Amino acid sequence: MGKGFLTFATTLILSAVSNGYSYGFDIVDITGMPSGTVYPALRRLEDAGFLVSKWESERAAHAKNRPRRKYYELTRSGRDALVAAMKRYRLLDQASVKWIRPKSSEA
């Protein structure tokens, strides 16, 4: 994937991650996009170096009584790319896509 170009959908996903929606289904829920779009996009963003993924520790998962999750986080270049893309897709910026949830403590 060319580092300079992000599609609208990819930008939306990146923006969701930056707002603290940091694992697959959470992103699927908040963006309303199908999982078949979200997951490949996450892989691409990770390949491009805009995201990194890490597994949460067994202990943390155990404490919340659920299987451990894979979390995605923005990298610095991911943040730059998001800022650049937001300028292009002004709808995302202006249309007050106020991400409902504040940055969760889980992330």
Add this chain to the structure above:
Amino acid sequence: MDSAEVVRSMNTLLTRPHLLLIAIVGVIVPRRLRADWREEWETELRYREELLAEWDRLGWRTRCELLRRSSGAFWDALWLQRQRLEDDVVQDFRFGVRMLVKSPAFTLVAVLTLALGIGANTAIFSVVNALLLRPLDGVSDPSRLVQLGRQYANRTSLSDSSHPDFVDYRAGNTTMSGLAAMSPTAFHVSARGMTERLEGELVTGDYFTVLGVTPIQGRLIAPDDDRDDGSNLVCVISSRLWHRRFDGDTRIVGSTVTLDARPFTVIGVASEPFAGIKIGTPRDIWVPLTTLRLTNPSGAHFGQRRASWLEMFGRLKPGITLAQARTEFSLIAARLERTYPDTNAHAGVRLEPGLGRDVDFTSELRRFTYIPFAAVGIVLLIACVNVAGLLLARASTRHREIATRLALGAGRTRVVRQLLTESLTLALVGGVAGLVVGAWLTMWLRSLLPERFLFLSFDVDFGLDWRVLGFTVAISTVTGVLFGIAPARRTSRPDLSGVMKGPPVSGHRRGALRAALVVSEVALSVILLVAAGLCVKTLQNAEGIDFGYQAARVLTARIDLRKQGYERDRGRIFQQQLLDRLSATPGVDSAALAITLPLNDGRWEDAVRRQGDPTRFQTFQNIVSPEYFRVMGVSLLMGRGFSTRDDEQTPQVAILNQTLARMMWPNENPLGKRVTFARQSLEIIGIARDAKGRNLLEAPGPMLYRSLLQQYQPATVLHLRTALPPEQFGETVRREVSNLDKDLPVYALTPLQEHVTASLTPQRLLAHLTTAFGLLALLLAGIGLYGLLAYTVTERTAEIGVRMALGAHRGDVVRLFVAGGMKLALAGVGLGVVAAAAVMPLIKSVLFGVSPLDPLTLVTASVVLVSAALIACYIPARRAADAEPKIALRYE
């Protein structure tokens, strides 16, 4: 995992189909990523499920929702396939390429061998593609076009339709977006002070709409143009003609050209590359069908349901299948049959997909292609066998490498995959080289083809397209697996401990496999060589046939006076003057006119009766001028020929050929008897020797000759017997015609011999193809034998050293190896002769004058192969004998 656990997890999967889906899809995720991938998906789905359960909302609806979500995993997994590229395959490929580069001699021989095998197949496929598969040029979506015609119950061929039928089909049709009809015709086109004869089409108003052709100038013929009274003299010309004759002048639209001596207004130019609906016969002019009422009233059969003269075609509506259209049209045909039993009895309708080719002829041609394909298939098989032999030989040098891999824990599948990747790489390189060889061979094949043969034009595009490329890639892949699989299986099963210890002990079983390969390729070459011998003999026999006429030194040309507006009296004078002038030309022996070439007999067929006897005899007819029999060298066996006195004032006369005479009067002398033919009474004045018609390999058909002076015909073939090569008289003919009428085109100016040669195209093609590919097979088999012996010699160098040290002579060593090789060759020849005897009867139908089991051919093929084998064996054997014992011994 104990059994209880298995049951439990089975249960889980069944109650949670979304997890089952993840498990299934997970299989295609590259192994390296699989665990991680599954955990991520499962975690999310499980957690979601638990939440739903907690909220008491885990109903079937939410379960379905979960399943829908999990289906995204499939796209995710698909996307991850990309990662595979970095995995094994790429590694294998890189390693394979390195191995090939490391042994350039092996690679070169293997690639060349494969290139020849694949190239031969590509060439044959290119020709088949050009003649049978390529769709019509210049129309939109040709795959939706359908040819329609009458199908009589008692005939196999597709017939033309009548105009009333066409109108009824068009009205009743709901499955086609349009139905059009056309009739091919030639025009004498005069413009800018020059007249030439060009092919064209008379078309119905929706012809261009159905085809989806667009204009580049002006407009095309529309339904409005096809007016009933035929008064609308307009035409559309091809882009080709526009550039050639009118220099692409944009003022062409609205200008006037003369077609068959009548003024037509050009309304537009069709866009490139459209040139009518017959592939290989480009047409340049289109006029409305109804203009025929004005230009040729006798040929305009608009109201007659009996007259079949229109070629119909249509375009399937989107979403409609050919089967649906067939059903609908059969219903219409059945209705017509009931309504018009007189004309339409037993006349069904036939729909054939595609447009541009004669359906009957292509199905005939399709039957003919299996022999060339079988020949090149054998060549490819031999090439595979050869390369497999090379790989086996090389395997011994790689034994240590493979054994090490296996010892280090590589699975056998993994090793086989590695070796197969190598052979596929080799095959694809061979395929690329094969494309080059194929293009070259296609050019050669094309040079063997005449411009046209019967109704088939070879003036078509033989170039590469995606079909040819796809074919080449496909056979390369199959080839790669074919020659790679046996060596790969064999190589990946070495005796580990033995190999690791030291140099390979001479593998007896591997040697046996290689020997079997060589025997089989020798046998395959024998089959091809026998086929070649039989086909060459067939061609020789066919060329040696007595046609009943002398084809050499006869020039033929066509002249059509009707299209130039000549009426009968003027036409007669012209014909007489032309014959007089040409006969007086130095170097011209004699000149005559006839309505058809001897090789075109089928078009003029009618029934003849003995006068006063209703028995009908179907016969061909030719209408000829008095000198015809002399020009053609057809001798008269009884009676006399036509003379200048047999004209319209004297009683009508006829000459029969032997076959017709025998049919009508088996035991009597027919001279002086009378026959009824075409409602006229004719007296028989002579019996001519039989002459062969279109098919030179068949017995001559019945023929009735009439005098052109008694039965005027405006469209004739000029026959000129010359004292010098006939090609030199082309200009003379043009000059003499032009002296009489400078606007009259002379066309189809060809020596008669060329027509004869063209009619033997299938035989010539088969003879050349089988010979070329037979020799190729011989060469490859020789290389295979040579390779095997050369390898054996290397392997047994030490042994040779010992033998020579112990006093063996060079001759002994040579004999040893030659005997070993020849044993295989002879086994192959024996097997091949038996196989050929079994297979050759299959091609009996294409042979002429030679038995499929012709002993001389079998013996010749065997001798050729044995001699080639001797050479292939002698060279490595000689090298073995040249070895210095000391050096040879050191080899160990």
